[in-house]
Amino acid sequence: MSRESKAARVARMHAEYAQLCEEIPDPQCALNFETPFQLLVATVLSAQCTDKRVNMVTPDLFAAYPTPFEMSRAQELDVQNLIHSLGFFRAKARHLINLSMELVSRFNGEVPRTMEELVTLPGVGRKTANVVLGNAFDLPGFPVDTHVIRVTGRLHWRTDWDNPKPDPVHIEREITQYFPPNEWTNLSHRLILHGRALCTARKPHCADCPLNTTCPSAQFFLSAE
Ligand code: SF4
Known part of the structure; x- marks a missing residue:
């Protein structure tokens, strides 16, 4: 060979x-989501963690914070409590709130559709950006x-x-x-x-x-x- x-x-x-x-x-994408924002959140949560565990916490998280506008105003401790069964929950809670603030202030609450913009968000690397591009927007993403x-x-x-x-x-x-x-x-x-x-x-x-x-x-x- x-x-x-x-x-x-x-x-x-x-x-x-x-x-x-x-x-x-x-x-199919193993993460449950209905909107690009939900997929972005779920993918950030999936770092060092199984998709199954993420799917267990996201229903309550999405109900409490359905869009970046609600999540950007969240208290860190409240988000931590909803995701505490996941690894690195403190850092992830901080990322979710910070990236939501960025989405609101820079992108009018919309998840951007380019790799270049996505990777400027807190906690979002190339892998997460590719997941969002491919699964939420049907754009090329690997x-x-x-x-x-x-x-x-x-x-x-x-x-x-x-x-x-x-x-x-x-x-x-x-x-x-x-x-x-x-x-x-x-x-x-x-x-x-x-x-x-x-x-x-x-x-x-x-x-x-x-x-x-x-x-x-x-x-x-x-x-x-
Ligand atoms: S792809 Fe993986 S499981 Fe399949 S033959 Fe190769 S090493 Fe084995």
Whole structure:
């Protein structure tokens, strides 16, 4: 596999992605939301935390603070109380109030629709911005999370697959060049879902994986079983 040409790697990538599309025909965002603001809030809350836990706190949070206008006037302690079951709840409460104040003062209470503007908001990094662009606005967005990093590495979809500390922005740029922009969000969803279901962090389930005949890492894991 180490001598695989770029053309062969890209062809394999597309074939493996076609397989993932069959396995996961209708991928969905795992965070519950109804408005771009709610998705922005949920995504900020999801840092270092599972989507499931976030979905448990957001109904009460969204009921108390449905728009940036209410959230910008919230007391930090009140927000903390609503999200205290999540990790880093103090910092997250502060981010939510500060980003809401920014949305009100700079964007008339609307969530902006560009990467450049989104990443100027407190607590919003490139990954969060990509989630919002792709899922709230149907614009090109390729969120790179821990699952995307792991799965694209094991599949050798990225050239720095052996880098123990890869740069998510580099991964985003490298992988997206091989897929049409309107596919980026579903591509990310499918990699995340595949990483959760089969290509798990500790012990991937290669024997059950539909990609095990072409995946460069399959033999290593299968022989270790
Ligand atoms: S074969 Fe194994 S390592 Fe490769 S993608 Fe599937 S689960 Fe992951």
